[in-house]
Amino acid sequence: MGTTKHSDASFLTILLQDQIGGLQVLYENQWVDVPPVPGALVVNIGDLLQLVSNDRFKSVEHQVLANHAGPRVSVACFFTLNFYPSTRLYGPIKELLSEDHPPLYRETSLQNFSAHYDGKGLDGNSALTRFKWQRQQ
Ligand SMILES: O=C(O)CCC(=O)C(=O)O
């Protein structure tokens, strides 16, 4: 199964790919293959880590090409908490903010973030845009 271009809603995602491959990450505007390495895990930064780190960590855009080399199995483990009912708000970590580093995102509950992410679908646009402060230059 392939996927269109997206970044994950999680804080981190850990992936175990089989030997078929097909995962690509967008790096400097180029799609780069992530070759399967036996026994290796792929760790991807997700949108929520980008939000709480105020862009110090950037979520990685990736896609999976469905080729015809056979059935492909991958195991994805998404590190997030949105399945636990909580009204806790997540925003840029205060210690990372200063006059030179103002908050780039509004606070959001994880439920609200994932509802927006899921509602939007994998349309190629970042779910983070909705939570960005609009600043006047
Ligand atoms: O199948 C993969 O290797 C990645 C799948 C993926 O990007 C996802 O489930 O978010």
Ligand SMILES: [Fe+2]
């Ligand atoms: Fe993904």
